[in-house]
Amino acid sequence: MNDNAMIAVTDLTKRYAGRTAVAGISFTVARGEIVGLLGPNGAGKSTTMRILSCFLPATSGTVRVSGFDVFRQSEEVRRRIGYMPENNPLYPEMRVQEYLKFRARLKGLNWRRSRERLGTVMEQCGLTEVGRRIIGQLSKGYKQRVGLADALVHEPELIILDEPTLGLDPHQIRAVRQLIKSLAQKHTVLISTHILPEAEMTCNRMLIMFDGKILAADTPDNLQRLMAGGSQIIAEIAAPADELREALSQMPGIEQFNVSPCEGEFQRCALTPRDGYDLRPAIFALALERGWIMRELTRSRHSLEDIYVQVTKPTEEEDGE
């Protein structure tokens, strides 16, 4: 196994009484990566994270974090991770500063170091003004930041965040994402989410999980390219429909096209290219040659949402039966 891997999961299975939550998954995460664990609710993301953070034992398979086994060398692993569980549980009766200090001490930081780190993470997470407030009275956004600060306070090698933006408003989501991105240089981050744009924006790599299995694992760009065969070129050209059809049918690289009238003289062409072809220069050249007016030329890329739906769909239907 690769020594450089921060997380190495091999054949991990977790069964609860009568239900398999995680069914034999394997993946590795290299140091410094931000990896998104993506999947609908109940796909096994949280279970995987709980096993990684040594809270639950695996039924079978091995999990290594920074080379340490999560079961046999649990304490070493726990020293190296910062884990924020789903729903971000906190002690509501404590003050922000007091809580973070308590957590820092629990994680083995000495008095001086914990005070130092306290200042750093509070600034990093924008908590300086609320340091003396009681956690139970903070807004959801602030609470989330307290949870993040807690995960960061001992400078862990690996940060595991389970749905860090759950229930936040768009501004807060943006702030949290910024924060996660800024962690990339120093830490390895594993975040789970069921919101696609989130993974798309923050992660170097995504693991799409469904029903306890990993269905796809790649960079967001590669996942999109994987689906590029299905992408379309949209062009709106002012030209007689027949001439346009004829010209398009002679053009190489077009697998399929569809011309429909738009307002005025314009025709809307939806073109499906053969694999690897970029049709846009050819279309432009065609319009130029014939003197047609063109007002739009775009490539509609498959969003990750399409990929996600496509990958997770078949099993979902089985599930419904």
Added chain:
Amino acid sequence: MRIFWTLARRELGAFFCSITGYVIIAAVMFLIGLSFVVLMTNLGSDPSPMPVTEMFYRTYFFWLIVLLATPALTMRLFALEKFSGTFETLMTTPVSDLQVVAAKFASALVFYIVMWLPMLACLFVVRHFTNQTCALDAGTVGGMYLGVFLVGGLFLSLGCFASALTRSQMAAAMISFVLGVSLFSVGFLAEALPVATQWQSQVLSYFGLFEQMHNFARGMVDTRAVIFYVSLTFFFLFLTLRVVESRRWK
């Protein structure tokens, strides 16, 4: 050890920063005061040679307080953390299960002792108004507090165990109440049994919490009783530890 102190301090903070802590203290003070009034009126009509502390333990007030207060103290310890999810954040830090159990139990015990301190005031009152020096005799007061401490330890460890079993504070309180009441009643079973079954009544007599506490209150420390309480306390703490560990092999 450092982690133990950190954990224990937070637990104590949770007792003293929350309204429940003060409600429990207030309720216990009320019951102590009530029993004191009852005691005084009885004493006024019928003089008695017994020390005041002993009189107090001859009433059922003491047991009522212990049986009601300990589940209220301990129900939160594990159940609330499991319910709110903080158990997960707690157990994913490099702390050992033993440290967690020990810190929670110790903080509950400290709170429990603080809860009994107002009773000293009652004894001062007696001494001040009656010139009865034996009310505050070091031996009897020491014995009494040792008894209170040992009984408390046992019932709190029961409560810890009950709280570790469930996510619901209500269920935890009920389980520890039922366990506590049954443990308390076993002692009376010994008296009720016919004498013929000798070894059984002998075993049961060790569970005579009521009688043992009575002895403590007289200032009489019986090592058998001390060993009985301490070992049973450790037994229930051991069970608690097992329950906390169980998530690793379940």
